[in-house]
Amino acid sequence: MADTTAAWEPVPRSRTFELVLARIEEQILAGNLRVGDRLPPERELVELLGVSRAAVREALRVLEAQGVLRSRVGTGPESGTVIAAMPDAGLTQLLRLHIALANFPMDDVVEARATLERASARLAAGLVAGAGLDSIREPLVRMDDPALPREQFNDFDTAFHVAIAEAGGNRLMADMTVAVRNAVRHTLLTVFNGLGDEWERVAARLRGEHHAIYEAIAAGDADAAGDLVEAHVRGFHRDIVQMVLGDPESAKA
């Protein structure tokens, strides 16, 4: 007889609040609860769902932390717990955390960056406008300073890619692009700091590629902007990140 004792694990504590969470989410996804709608009061949820008050409270707290619910104080018709539009910041924060923890292979993150940033650059090129262009140009100019420390170079590099994502005017695409770009921020800083004397050569290459991307967007050339960003992302990881971090198979995001 095989020894199956090792396969036994303790039964997880019952997590009633997760069932409450699921019920509220169902109502939102079905369109029955919309932004601004009031949630039934706590005691009513307790009755409707047949669970403890503690479970309801815990579920509400989680949804509040996620930005799904907002409490309005007072006693008027506007008071109570209402459905809120989740702030984009909450989503990008969670995506960032997920990417940091899920330990996706670097190749997967590069592929996602190439896909999203290519599409974002194409959208940005189609919407050439004064203010959007300025916010892309600003970090570009700052990165031209040869005395800029590597950490700040990395910050402006991130800002440049984020500005392109936001200039496209598609918030959903921008949220995902920004989250994935921000997730590699620490890795890129490690790479920059590990470059030693090679830094100047690498910085010069990055500056040149950034300027070319900017020019294509400013000219409204979507094809060129998309191709250049994709080549920039893939080339940087292939030639520079792997040079510093070594074997791509073992490198994690």
Place this chain on the structure above:
Amino acid sequence: MADTTAAWEPVPRSRTFELVLARIEEQILAGNLRVGDRLPPERELVELLGVSRAAVREALRVLEAQGVLRSRVGTGPESGTVIAAMPDAGLTQLLRLHIALANFPMDDVVEARATLERASARLAAGLVAGAGLDSIREPLVRMDDPALPREQFNDFDTAFHVAIAEAGGNRLMADMTVAVRNAVRHTLLTVFNGLGDEWERVAARLRGEHHAIYEAIAAGDADAAGDLVEAHVRGFHRDIVQMVLGDPESAKA
């Protein structure tokens, strides 16, 4: 003097637990806390961060709900609160909720779907393999049944697109693709149900497009697979969703 009274709003209650959340997240993003690492005990966090025990508990509860922390019972070296790899399901659930609540314009969602599903189909075509192909083919065959109710047609339609995303072997891309596809599930069902007599014609078109996409992936033709999926997503929303829901400017995801 202008009446500025209306601009005054109550100061939000202090949210100490959010500061605790931010501190823990910083440690994760900096790579100081990795999957499997143990978090300092509650009383130590209270001292380290100079906050109340209640604030620490609340923050831990939120991170547990997000799947960032997992509690291990017992007293051995393996017990305590450890950093967990967030399950993909948690991320896609939150993305889905975010898309449902953020009320992104339908055009933005279509653009994101076209971008992600094009890239996913290209990856899938590059990895033609028995098991992956079978999971794409299965919902395709089920949708061929002319007696299939519209709700189930929609479920298999979702399953078809999810299987393509997962066959590409890139979990990060798959997570985002699945979340965006799932977010439009309810909208598509509303559209299917609103079609009346047009349903048979629309279902026939979708079946034909799905089969063509499957054939391109099975043949390993990444260019064709990507083009066909993108045309399928954009065409369906342009010709069919807008026919039922009307003016794209007012249609929301």
